[in-house]
Amino acid sequence: MTLEEIAARLGGRVVGDAATRIRQVGSLESAAAGEITFLSSPKHRSKLAATAASAVIVSEEAESLTSLPRIVCQSPYLYFARVSQLFNPLIAQEAGVHPTAVISSKAKVAKSASIGPGCVVGDDVTIGEGSCLYPRVVVYAGCSLGARVVLHSGVVIGADGFGIAQDEAGRWVKIPQIGAVRIGDDVEIGANTTIDRGALDDTLIEEGVKLDNQIQIGHNCRVGAHTAMAGCVAVAGSADIGRHCTIGAASVILGHLRLADHVHVSAGTVISRSIHKPGTYTGMFPFDDNASWAKNTALVRHLAELAARVRALEEEIKNG
Amino acid sequence: MTLEEIAARLGGRVVGDAATRIRQVGSLESAAAGEITFLSSPKHRSKLAATAASAVIVSEEAESLTSLPRIVCQSPYLYFARVSQLFNPLIAQEAGVHPTAVISSKAKVAKSASIGPGCVVGDDVTIGEGSCLYPRVVVYAGCSLGARVVLHSGVVIGADGFGIAQDEAGRWVKIPQIGAVRIGDDVEIGANTTIDRGALDDTLIEEGVKLDNQIQIGHNCRVGAHTAMAGCVAVAGSADIGRHCTIGAASVILGHLRLADHVHVSAGTVISRSIHKPGTYTGMFPFDDNASWAKNTALVRHLAELAARVRALEEEIKNG
Amino acid sequence: MTLEEIAARLGGRVVGDAATRIRQVGSLESAAAGEITFLSSPKHRSKLAATAASAVIVSEEAESLTSLPRIVCQSPYLYFARVSQLFNPLIAQEAGVHPTAVISSKAKVAKSASIGPGCVVGDDVTIGEGSCLYPRVVVYAGCSLGARVVLHSGVVIGADGFGIAQDEAGRWVKIPQIGAVRIGDDVEIGANTTIDRGALDDTLIEEGVKLDNQIQIGHNCRVGAHTAMAGCVAVAGSADIGRHCTIGAASVILGHLRLADHVHVSAGTVISRSIHKPGTYTGMFPFDDNASWAKNTALVRHLAELAARVRALEEEIKNG
Numbered sequence: 001m002t003l004e005e006i007a008a009r010l011g012g013r014v015v016g017d018a019a020t021r022i023r024q025v026g027s028l029e030s031a032a033a034g035e036i037t038f039l040s041s042p043k044h045r046s047k048l049a050a051t052a053a054s055a056v057i058v059s060e061e062a063e064s065l066t067s068l069p070r071i072v073c074q075s076p077y078l079y080f081a082r083v084s085q086l087f088n089p090l091i092a093q094e095a096g097v098h099p100t101a102v103i104s105s106k107a108k109v110a111k112s113a114s115i116g117p118g119c120v121v122g123d124d125v126t127i128g129e130g131s132c133l134y135p136r137v138v139v140y141a142g143c144s145l146g147a148r149v150v151l152h153s154g155v156v157i158g159a160d161g162f163g164i165a166q167d168e169a170g171r172w173v174k175i176p177q178i179g180a181v182r183i184g185d186d187v188e189i190g191a192n193t194t195i196d197r198g199a200l201d202d203t204l205i206e207e208g209v210k211l212d213n214q215i216q217i218g219h220n221c222r223v224g225a226h227t228a229m230a231g232c233v234a235v236a237g238s239a240d241i242g243r244h245c246t247i248g249a250a251s252v253i254l255g256h257l258r259l260a261d262h263v264h265v266s267a268g269t270v271i272s273r274s275i276h277k278p279g280t281y282t283g284m285f286p287f288d289d290n291a292s293w294a295k296n297t298a299l300v301r302h303l304a305e306l307a308a309r310v311r312a313l314e315e316e317i318k319n320g
Numbered sequence: 321m322t323l324e325e326i327a328a329r330l331g332g333r334v335v336g337d338a339a340t341r342i343r344q345v346g347s348l349e350s351a352a353a354g355e356i357t358f359l360s361s362p363k364h365r366s367k368l369a370a371t372a373a374s375a376v377i378v379s380e381e382a383e384s385l386t387s388l389p390r391i392v393c394q395s396p397y398l399y400f401a402r403v404s405q406l407f408n409p410l411i412a413q414e415a416g417v418h419p420t421a422v423i424s425s426k427a428k429v430a431k432s433a434s435i436g437p438g439c440v441v442g443d444d445v446t447i448g449e450g451s452c453l454y455p456r457v458v459v460y461a462g463c464s465l466g467a468r469v470v471l472h473s474g475v476v477i478g479a480d481g482f483g484i485a486q487d488e489a490g491r492w493v494k495i496p497q498i499g500a501v502r503i504g505d506d507v508e509i510g511a512n513t514t515i516d517r518g519a520l521d522d523t524l525i526e527e528g529v530k531l532d533n534q535i536q537i538g539h540n541c542r543v544g545a546h547t548a549m550a551g552c553v554a555v556a557g558s559a560d561i562g563r564h565c566t567i568g569a570a571s572v573i574l575g576h577l578r579l580a581d582h583v584h585v586s587a588g589t590v591i592s593r594s595i596h597k598p599g600t601y602t603g604m605f606p607f608d609d610n611a612s613w614a615k616n617t618a619l620v621r622h623l624a625e626l627a628a629r630v631r632a633l634e635e636e637i638k639n640g
Numbered sequence: 641m642t643l644e645e646i647a648a649r650l651g652g653r654v655v656g657d658a659a660t661r662i663r664q665v666g667s668l669e670s671a672a673a674g675e676i677t678f679l680s681s682p683k684h685r686s687k688l689a690a691t692a693a694s695a696v697i698v699s700e701e702a703e704s705l706t707s708l709p710r711i712v713c714q715s716p717y718l719y720f721a722r723v724s725q726l727f728n729p730l731i732a733q734e735a736g737v738h739p740t741a742v743i744s745s746k747a748k749v750a751k752s753a754s755i756g757p758g759c760v761v762g763d764d765v766t767i768g769e770g771s772c773l774y775p776r777v778v779v780y781a782g783c784s785l786g787a788r789v790v791l792h793s794g795v796v797i798g799a800d801g802f803g804i805a806q807d808e809a810g811r812w813v814k815i816p817q818i819g820a821v822r823i824g825d826d827v828e829i830g831a832n833t834t835i836d837r838g839a840l841d842d843t844l845i846e847e848g849v850k851l852d853n854q855i856q857i858g859h860n861c862r863v864g865a866h867t868a869m870a871g872c873v874a875v876a877g878s879a880d881i882g883r884h885c886t887i888g889a890a891s892v893i894l895g896h897l898r899l900a901d902h903v904h905v906s907a908g909t910v911i912s913r914s915i916h917k918p919g920t921y922t923g924m925f926p927f928d929d930n931a932s933w934a935k936n937t938a939l940v941r942h943l944a945e946l947a948a949r950v951r952a953l954e955e956e957i958k959n960g
Contacts, residue, residue: 118438138473153778165397165401166398170546171528176407188800194510194512210812213836214832218551232552249894255569271607287910289919292624309630313634422738438776440758456758479774480792480828493718493721556871590924602928606937606940
């Protein structure tokens with residue numbers, strides 16, 4: 001495919017030899033001849049100078065940073081995603097059910113869906129058009145997946161939520177989890193992620209949500225449309241997360257709280273109360289060399305004392 | 321079932337029409353006619369006013385908050401758990417071994433146990449009466465499960481503990497993990513949780529323990545009876561956790577330490593030394609909007625300096 | 641095997657009856673007659689006094705702490721690992737492919753490798769000599785494993801990395817993940833750990849790396865040779881981790897940063913920027929009883945104010 005043909009499909013303006021032939025995408029560092037790469041930020045300009053790629057996707061501002069044939073566009077990273085999809089079609093498994101998968105006779109699986117080896121699909125499950133379950137996915141009874149949903153290996157949808165009540169003797173009495181999980185269209189879920197069924201009502205993952213690996217979504221949560229979460233996020237029960245949010249790796253969202261649309265949570269942050277305003281929120285404890293950390297962190301446990309001492313000094317000075 | 325029949329089985333006092341017929345449980349928000357709901361806290365009283373449920377479970381204090389037919393009892397949440405069990409019996413899979421499960425001929429599986437599709441049960445494993453392994457559970461050789469143990473999909477019991485010693489060249493030499501995992505009666509373990517076998521002695525999960533999803537229990541740990549852990553908790557090797565503890569989501573318990581009975585750890589907390597007194601312990605770093613966080617967190621790394629400056633001021637004022 | 645025979649194979653100096661017969665290893669607390677145990681630190685000397693073991697492995701310094709037959713050596717823990725390997729050979733599964741495993745006809749699996757029940761191995765995968773996949777491991781297409789690689793149950797190698805770009809409407813466009821995962825010789829990976837394939841280039845796990853359970857390694861990471869990570873570590877995309885590092889349980893390594901060789905990260909630490917110097921780094925928030933925590937932690941969010949007040953006091957005193 002030539003640069004001209006790519007731009008005809010995806011837009012953008014070709015600068016340099018529009019007949020340059022491209023057969024694959026590559027990174028700045030390792031792209032070879034015949035490959036197109038991209039510059040996401042001017043800070044990588046030294047890598048750009050050294051690249052062996054045949055062409056580059058750049059923004060207006062970066063247009064002059066290279067003399068290679070290039071496509072100029074607004075969002076090089078997005079453009080690159082689309083070019084890569086041209087060369088690397090996303091369907092990874094054939095449609096149909098692998099013979100080692102165990103599908104309930106009461107499940108409804110679209111003919112165009114692909115169910116990998118070792119998958120288990122329970123009673124009354126619905127799986128929509130073009131959805132893909134990689135090997136060893138489990139969908140418990142009663143859950144539903146929309147169209148074009150991708151579940152990576154080891155995903156478990158619809159296991160029981162963690163609902164227990166303590167009796168007089170301190171033993172736990174299980175609360176039957178009679179809700180299900182409903183997953184919208186175009187959702188992708190990473191390896192070994194788990195989403196629990198609702199206690200009474202359903203757990204909801206709205207359309208376009210993208211979840212990375214090893215995420216845990218508790219019962220009765222709602223994850224709003226087009227929200228993305230990086231790996232190892234833990235979301236406790238009944239959290240209601242808005243649309244177009246991003247949640248950084250290994251963050252924790254406590255239960256029974258609400259995040260507005262367009263809330264961005266940094267990695268390693270514990271969200272312990274509702275957030276009503278869009279914006280970026282962070283709660284990472286700063287790391288340090290071990291000796292400095294030990295010295296400073298001990299004082300965290302005595303901050304109230306330190307504040308009291310400062311107050312006393314203020315009083316003393318005021319009073320003369 | 322009428323309210324009268326429910327109270328005859330489970331106790332409590334009926335107020336209003338005792339002949340009210342109930343066929344299912346529901347949440348305050350979405351219960352329909354024929355359903356019973358519960359009020360766990362007076363702060364939900366506005367939802368109570370709007371509920372379409374036919375009856376409510378309430379505490380003595382909340383008895384007058386509704387005119388709906390109701391059951392008055394000490395612990396509405398616990399009562400609700402028991403009512404829900406009446407309407408939703410917990411056995412989710414038939415007894416017997418699914419034909420796609422791979423069970424060692426040297427394993428002893430109770431006839432009343434249920435082993436789901438794709439499970440793998442190793443040599444010399446014991447699985448007690450009425451236990452239920454959901455699809456795709458693995459139990460490594462030599463481990464034992466008591467009666468009525470429930471393991472959700474993706475659980476791995478008895479993989480090798482992380483025991484390695486460094487040689488002179490900095491390479492890791494594996495320490496064979498020759499202990500096993502012993503799980504008591506009435507334990508339930510959530511999806512994709514892993515419990516490692518002991519290095520020498522066994523890893524112990526005592527009766528009535530409830531573990532949520534994606535928890536990791538290291539080798540040689542003991543989790544005391546009736547302790548409950550929320551999702552994504554990490555427990556390092558040889559931790560000894562008491563009875564009737566609760567551990568919040570995504571907390572970390574470091575290795576070789578001891579938690580007394582009735583210790584409660586909040587979510588997102590790293591427990592780095594033993595706790596000998598019952599109580600609630602917390603170590604969550606407070607989140608904030610990103611700009612405030614950046615400003616304050618930088619100072620955490622200079623707390624020792626700040627404390628020194630306060631001390632200097634105190635000296636200066638004292639001296640003069 | 642006698643102590644003399646053990647020392648002939650593994651080195652060390654026998655003190656006491658060299659003909660003492662040993663048939664297994666055990667812990668200080670629970671070793672029985674016929675077992676050999678070890679003393680890793682003098683702080684366990686009281687347990688040593690009470691042990692029922694027939695022999696002990698000790699360091700030069702601890703030689704005189706017991707009158708039991710003993711082997712004196714430089715590193716008792718390492719020595720113990722080797723003794724345990726003598727009595728407990730590490731091969732846990734027979735060579736060959738279990739009939740329930742699903743192996744692509746295009747995969748190359750060494751004859752001496754062992755592939756457990758329910759494993760799924762994709763197209764063009766290479767698995768080296770003596771490698772062992774425990775039950776229910778998935779290796780996606782195109783990934784390669786060296787010799788003597790051990791993957792525990794539930795491991796997923798080569799699922800798609802989390803590469804998404806946002807379009808003008810805030811929807812996510814997937815970036816095809818066309819790299820693979822390459823794993824070196826003598827790597828061991830714990831249960832339910834996931835390692836994502838590269839976006840463009842490969843994700844690299846170098847020889848001798850040891851990963852515990854439930855670790856997540858993002859796309860395009862490199863984990864340097866002989867690095868070890870404890871359970872539940874999250875490593876975001878494109879992190880480049882050096883050789884001979886150790887990463888404590890539940891730590892988080894953010895993306896696109898670099899850790900030098902011989903960096904040691906404590907448990908529960910978020911690494912948010914590159915580390916260029918070997919050493920130990922920590923960022924654990926200190927836990928406390930809940931009331932003390934609440935009091936002190938509120939002040940963390942007002943540290944900048946506190947620092948400003950201290951500065952004001954300093955000014956005031958200087959000027960007056």
